[in-house]
Amino acid sequence: MKISLAKSAGFCFGVKRAIDMALKTSLSHKNVYVLGDIVHNEDVVREIEKTGIKKAKRLSSGKNKVFLIRAHGTSRQVIEKAKGLGYDIIDATCPMVKEIHRIVEEMDNRGRKIIVIGDKKHDEVRGIIGHAKQKAMVIDDKKNIPLAAIKKFKKACVVVQSTQNTEKVQEIVAILKKYIAELEFFNTICNPTRQRQEEVKKMPGQNDVMIIIGSKNSANTKRLYQISKSLNKKSHWVSQKEDIKAVWFKNAHSIGVTAGASTPESTTEKIISYIQALTSLTR
Numbered sequence: 001m002k003i004s005l006a007k008s009a010g011f012c013f014g015v016k017r018a019i020d021m022a023l024k025t026s027l028s029h030k031n032v033y034v035l036g037d038i039v040h041n042e043d044v045v046r047e048i049e050k051t052g053i054k055k056a057k058r059l060s061s062g063k064n065k066v067f068l069i070r071a072h073g074t075s076r077q078v079i080e081k082a083k084g085l086g087y088d089i090i091d092a093t094c095p096m097v098k099e100i101h102r103i104v105e106e107m108d109n110r111g112r113k114i115i116v117i118g119d120k121k122h123d124e125v126r127g128i129i130g131h132a133k134q135k136a137m138v139i140d141d142k143k144n145i146p147l148a149a150i151k152k153f154k155k156a157c158v159v160v161q162s163t164q165n166t167e168k169v170q171e172i173v174a175i176l177k178k179y180i181a182e183l184e185f186f187n188t189i190c191n192p193t194r195q196r197q198e199e200v201k202k203m204p205g206q207n208d209v210m211i212i213i214g215s216k217n218s219a220n221t222k223r224l225y226q227i228s229k230s231l232n233k234k235s236h237w238v239s240q241k242e243d244i245k246a247v248w249f250k251n252a253h254s255i256g257v258t259a260g261a262s263t264p265e266s267t268t269e270k271i272i273s274y275i276q277a278l279t280s281l282t283r
């Protein structure tokens, strides 16, 4: 059985950087708080919790406490609130997400309507819209474009959640261009996401079965899975080896494996070893 691992599988630089910053902060500070999960992966979250960093649902008094901002970033309101409560702030927002915040602030100040293409409930998107003073519009699918509102926009700007699917975004932008006379489009899908998506477009045709590794709450893993599934029905999204079923590999000669940006190498290695053992047993 041939098992091929995507070159782009696993941590992107933004996730690596956020984890490194969290580990360093845990060594130099006590009472470090993060709002939600540091990245969308259970294994990473467990490792970070072992360092003593605490996950908070909301911010309370920040005296002698550190507020660690996650790779996904956060809104201006949350940062102001944390400062007001007395927290020291360590900002692990990915530089690519910071750039989206900068564009939104600039365009907002220039009086343009702000449109974000992304998942309404995702933390990154919540953070992005929280950098505009106006109420930004979020579009998650071409079927859900609020045309009545869009037709009233004369000048607008579009930014994109960093892990969106390129084709899906282009379809939405093509529709928006028909209705908005002055539309500035910033394709803010990050490079690691683009590379991963390019690779996952090739692998499903070259392999009998595709395995996509990542947490069920990982937006970029979901996108990889959707692309793979559209090209090869035998695509499976797993977060741990227990999710794998031997029947998937029946009559298969080649397996392609990729992993989301927040999936640790150790998780991917464990899953590949498990598949190797499973497929050698069933042969």
Ligand code: SF4
Binding pocket: 012, 013, 014, 015, 071, 072, 094, 095, 096, 097, 162, 163, 190, 191, 192, 193, 220, 261
């Ligand atoms: S997926 Fe892209 S934007 Fe998100 S943390 Fe990684 S590099 Fe940064």
